[in-house]
Amino acid sequence: MSRAMTKRVHKALTDENLQTALTRLLGLIKFVRQLAFTGLDFESLSQEIRRVKENSIANLPQLVEQFKSQATKAGAVVYEAEDAEDAVKYVLKLAQERKVKHIVKSKSMLGEEIELREHLQKAGIGVTETDIGEWIVQLAGERPAHLVGPAIHKTIEQVAELISKATGQELGTDPQALLDAARRALRQTYIDADMGISGANIAIAETGTLVVVTNEGNGCMATTLPPVHVAVVGYEKIVSSWKDAAAIFRLLSRCTAGMKMPVYVSHITGPSRTDAIPGTMLHGAGGPGEVHIVLVDNGRWQMRESDEFREALYCIKCGTCLNVCPVFASVAGQVYGYVYQGGIGAILTAFLHSMDKAEEVASLCLGCMACKEACPARIDIPRMITRLRASLAEEKGLPMLNSMAYRSILKHQPRLDRVVRIGSYLQQPFVDADLMIRRLPGPLNALTQTISLPALSRNFLRDRLRDYSSPKLTDKPKVAFYSGCVGAYAYPEIGEQVMKVLTECGAEPYYPAEQACCGAPAYFAGDIETALNLAKTNIVALEEMKPDYIVTVCPGCAAVLQREYLNLTTAEPRWNQRARALAGKIRDFSQLLLELTPSMPKKPSRNQKVTYHDPCHLRRGIGVFNEPRRLLEREGFEVIEMADSDACCGFGGHVVLSYPELSKSVLKRKLDNIEAAGVETVITNCLACVLQLRGGLDKRCSRIKVMHSAELLASTFEITQ
Amino acid sequence: MGAQVAGLAAQFKAEAGKAGAMVYEASSAEDASNYILKLAQERHVKNAVKSKSKVADKIKLRKHLEKAGIEVIEADLKEWMAQLAGEKPTGRKTIGQVEKLISKATGKKLNPDPRVLLNAANRTIRQYCIDADMGISEADVAIAETGTLIIVGNEGVTRLVAVLPRIHVTLVESQNLVPFMEDVITRLKSLKGNIAGQVVPGYVTYITGRNTTADIPGAVLARAQGPAEEHVILMNKAARRGSV
Numbered sequence: 001m002s003r004a005m006t007k008r009v010h011k012a013l014t015d016e017n018l019q020t021a022l023t024r025l026l027g028l029i030k031f032v033r034q035l036a037f038t039g040l041d042f043e044s045l046s047q048e049i050r051r052v053k054e055n056s057i058a059n060l061p062q063l064v065e066q067f068k069s070q071a072t073k074a075g076a077v078v079y080e081a082e083d084a085e086d087a088v089k090y091v092l093k094l095a096q097e098r099k100v101k102h103i104v105k106s107k108s109m110l111g112e113e114i115e116l117r118e119h120l121q122k123a124g125i126g127v128t129e130t131d132i133g134e135w136i137v138q139l140a141g142e143r144p145a146h147l148v149g150p151a152i153h154k155t156i157e158q159v160a161e162l163i164s165k166a167t168g169q170e171l172g173t174d175p176q177a178l179l180d181a182a183r184r185a186l187r188q189t190y191i192d193a194d195m196g197i198s199g200a201n202i203a204i205a206e207t208g209t210l211v212v213v214t215n216e217g218n219g220c221m222a223t224t225l226p227p228v229h230v231a232v233v234g235y236e237k238i239v240s241s242w243k244d245a246a247a248i249f250r251l252l253s254r255c256t257a258g259m260k261m262p263v264y265v266s267h268i269t270g271p272s273r274t275d276a277i278p279g280t281m282l283h284g285a286g287g288p289g290e291v292h293i294v295l296v297d298n299g300r301w302q303m304r305e306s307d308e309f310r311e312a313l314y315c316i317k318c319g320t321c322l323n324v325c326p327v328f329a330s331v332a333g334q335v336y337g338y339v340y341q342g343g344i345g346a347i348l349t350a351f352l353h354s355m356d357k358a359e360e361v362a363s364l365c366l367g368c369m370a371c372k373e374a375c376p377a378r379i380d381i382p383r384m385i386t387r388l389r390a391s392l393a394e395e396k397g398l399p400m401l402n403s404m405a406y407r408s409i410l411k412h413q414p415r416l417d418r419v420v421r422i423g424s425y426l427q428q429p430f431v432d433a434d435l436m437i438r439r440l441p442g443p444l445n446a447l448t449q450t451i452s453l454p455a456l457s458r459n460f461l462r463d464r465l466r467d468y469s470s471p472k473l474t475d476k477p478k479v480a481f482y483s484g485c486v487g488a489y490a491y492p493e494i495g496e497q498v499m500k501v502l503t504e505c506g507a508e509p510y511y512p513a514e515q516a517c518c519g520a521p522a523y524f525a526g527d528i529e530t531a532l533n534l535a536k537t538n539i540v541a542l543e544e545m546k547p548d549y550i551v552t553v554c555p556g557c558a559a560v561l562q563r564e565y566l567n568l569t570t571a572e573p574r575w576n577q578r579a580r581a582l583a584g585k586i587r588d589f590s591q592l593l594l595e596l597t598p599s600m601p602k603k604p605s606r607n608q609k610v611t612y613h614d615p616c617h618l619r620r621g622i623g624v625f626n627e628p629r630r631l632l633e634r635e636g637f638e639v640i641e642m643a644d645s646d647a648c649c650g651f652g653g654h655v656v657l658s659y660p661e662l663s664k665s666v667l668k669r670k671l672d673n674i675e676a677a678g679v680e681t682v683i684t685n686c687l688a689c690v691l692q693l694r695g696g697l698d699k700r701c702s703r704i705k706v707m708h709s710a711e712l713l714a715s716t717f718e719i720t721q
Numbered sequence: 722m723g724a725q726v727a728g729l730a731a732q733f734k735a736e737a738g739k740a741g742a743m744v745y746e747a748s749s750a751e752d753a754s755n756y757i758l759k760l761a762q763e764r765h766v767k768n769a770v771k772s773k774s775k776v777a778d779k780i781k782l783r784k785h786l787e788k789a790g791i792e793v794i795e796a797d798l799k800e801w802m803a804q805l806a807g808e809k810p811t812g813r814k815t816i817g818q819v820e821k822l823i824s825k826a827t828g829k830k831l832n833p834d835p836r837v838l839l840n841a842a843n844r845t846i847r848q849y850c851i852d853a854d855m856g857i858s859e860a861d862v863a864i865a866e867t868g869t870l871i872i873v874g875n876e877g878v879t880r881l882v883a884v885l886p887r888i889h890v891t892l893v894e895s896q897n898l899v900p901f902m903e904d905v906i907t908r909l910k911s912l913k914g915n916i917a918g919q920v921v922p923g924y925v926t927y928i929t930g931r932n933t934t935a936d937i938p939g940a941v942l943a944r945a946q947g948p949a950e951e952h953v954i955l956m957n958k959a960a961r962r963g964s965v
Binding site: 021024028070073074130131132133136149150151154155156159175176178179182183186187191206207209215216217218220221224225241242243246249250257259260261262263264265266267268269270271272273274276277278279280282284285286287288 | 736739798813840875906919921922930939944
């Protein structure tokens with residue numbers, strides 16, 4: 001968290017124009033994605049891209065040599081630039097030697113990264129961006145708000161004003177008229193330009209070919225009409241063959257624009273040429289006489305060396321991760337403060353720009369994993385964000401307060417108990433009769449402005465479940481209950497209900513008293529030592545009575561127990577083995593219930609409609625989303641699907657604490673969807689989500705009840721009994 | 722038409738149509754020429770530019786349009802010089818002949834220097850492309866899977882013809898349809914007309930449907946910066962054989 005970022009977030013959230021534009025954009029994106037992905041085998045197509053990119057990056061040194069040799073043979077000039085400065089210097093020198101006065105440029109993220117336009121303009125050369133969105137942003141003197149849609153943050157009124165001013169005419173807000181004016185203005189700039197600059201979406205080694213993709217046609221014109229064509233290309237764009245390029249096309253446009261193929265894909269191999277004039281083969285026939293390809297490193301080779309971050313190079317810059325990112329949906333791209341935005345932006349920024357900037361970008365991540373699920377190159381962005389935070393923590397150390405909290409409190413469960421108990425006394429003056437906290441003093445009040453908080457319990461779950469501390473000797477399946485901190489201190493009654501329902505269903509549940517925090521807060525903040533310590537504590541506590549299952553009510557904890565403990569213990573084989581055994585036993589509450597009672601018949605209808613909110617870590621973290629619905633239906637409830645049931649509630653990461661205003665905005669969309677479902681009860685299988693949704697609905701004075709599946713089921717038993 | 726080709730044609734037509742192109746299946750050479758002429762007349766086309774196209778030559782498209790009073794300029798350099806000379810673009814010319822032709826066309830007395838001549842020709846042809854109402858191309862390969870046209874050439878004009886005019890018409894022979902994107906490279910490598918030492922033509926442009934933009938708020942608009950209309954004339958064997 002930084003003060004500058006907090007300010008930018010606030011500005012974006014209160015910018016009415018931006019929020020209007022974003023609402024429109026979200027609708028468009030949803031429509032486009034439905035159009036593009038219905039009936040498509042996304043999984044196998046994305047695996048194919050993954051394979052292509054993995055191979056390309058693995059063989060990069062050879063492919064670079066092949067590309068260089070083929071492109072040179074075709075008459076192009078290839079220059080290898082070490083960093084941004086080197087690349088800019090080459091292009092500037094070339095422009096000056098060719099006495100270039102005006103340049104047309106088609107969109108290039110690398111161009112943004114090395115600030116090519118700015119540098120050329122500073123040297124007195126005119127540069128016009130030719131992608132209409134990019135042109136609008138240039139006219140406004142801003143940075144692009146999205147990888148693919150640079151001007152998505154602008155309203156039609158703002159665009160009308162900018163284009164009117166640029167073309168010297170009084171234009172209204174009719175989109176068609178604005179487009180016509182833009183086309184005419186841009187058309188002349190291609191004709192007048194002395195140089196065209198492009199990036200490349202792909203570079204093909206087998207033939208030395210640049211591939212430039214546009215839907216507007218500007219790429220074709222910018223690379224054909226001017227006498228000199230310069231392409232700035234990141235090394236990671238190189239693939240081996242035309243067939244590899246085809247694999248990328250299969251998803252690229254579906255992701256960017258909902259289309260099967262981009263409208264124009266220009267393959268450029270060397271400068272234009274002709275043998276029509278007798279005597280010689282000449283370059284510069286109806287197209288550029290020179291093609292310069294600037295291959296840019298600027299941190300990319302270093303990224304390639306890193307086992308942890310290499311996969312960021314597989315990014316095909318389609319912008320999908322932004323389209324599905326709940327934070328992006330709230331604040332758009334300019335908030336990030338650098339060219340590369342969203343989760344992948346944090347990683348790219350770290351290598352291509354600076355760690356400080358990257359830390360800011362990463363701090364906005366909710367950890368909802370929507371990007372990971374949608375990425376056509378199967379990049380595990382959330383994993384890299386965690387690693388990034390860890391290496392930042394290692395490098396700079398954690399903030400004093402966090403570090404103290406993790407090392408001296410979280411790590412020792414009795415201390416944590418004590419701290420919570422103190423909290424439960426301190427909260428007293430602010431707790432309302434219904435055990436909710438709706439306002440807090442001083443700066444803490446920022447927390448209760450977004451959501452009402454549940455009062456901390458004084459009667460912890462551990463004390464309530466004293467009689468359940470070990471399983472009885474029976475033939476029933478032994479189920480260890482792992483409650484997580486929210487379950488232990490904020491909602492102990494839900495834990496009791498879990499035990500009740502499990503017993504009712506023929507299991508032998510027990511509550512291992514030695515269990516501690518799963519370590520997620522420390523782990524995700526980068527305090528690996530504390531996380532490992534907690535992992536060991538929990539492995540010991542949970543395996544002790546040899547349970548058949550371990551049931552969780554907090555998928556955040558479940559994901560850590562199941563996956564991250566394996567990662568944490570890789571250096572210690574014996575612990576790793578124990579972690580693996582543990583992982584196989586983890587079940588979500590609903591998942592376990594269905595597994596324990598597979599043949600239980602469907603109950604008669606209760607005439608009660610509920611809606612179900614998919615917790616991020618349950619759906620995308622451990623892949624459970626059918627089971628909770630099936631269980632509800634089996635129990636006689638009618639499940640009404642809300643819109644975007646799997647969108648984050650806004651609680652994730654540190655965002656709820658660091659940027660409460662942002663969390664509130666994400667929560668707002670969720671609550672709107674819940675209310676629109678028109679039911680009285682929303683069910684979710686995550687106690688953190690329960691906390692956030694209850695708190696948010698309470699602020700709205702809504703009557704909609706938020707319950708964990710265990711609570712709902714326990715309530716039906718009460719009725720029957 | 723074999724069953725496989727027919728299947729590919731149907732798929733191509735559906736996909737290109739979905740992407741915003743207008744696909745017409747010509748039943749004969751006359752049918753193809755007449756369709757294009759009618760289109761040109763309806764759209765008030767006064768002048769057209771044309772890339773090199775064997776199939777257009779076969780159906781004598783240029784003559785057909787010229788007879789109706791539409792100016793058609795060959796944009797490919799060899800074809801243009803042949804057009805200027807009133808010949809077929811087969812025989813090789815001397816530099817002197819080329820100098821005379823280009824000097825006459827540009828109304829300037831030029832040196833018989835290849836570079837000078839090429840620059841003059843470039844300027845003239847480029848202006849024709851900028852001013853043209855219609856561009857006519859041939860796709861040497863087309864992809865059924867995505868409805869994509871593939872237009873190749875070594876001269877930049879192949880792309881100017883395809884992008885600058887407000888109407889773009891592409892002729893495709895049905896036997897040049899391939900099922901998948903992965904099939905394209907094999908075809909490209911085997912194309913005649915690749916300059917010595919070249920593996921693939923210098924410019925290979927994939928065009929799928931009509932150009933669009935979502936950059937102006939409020940709508941996804943067709944005709945961003947390229948043509949307002951993309952027409953595809955799909956020619957089967959019968960359509961290729963005859964002449965007008």
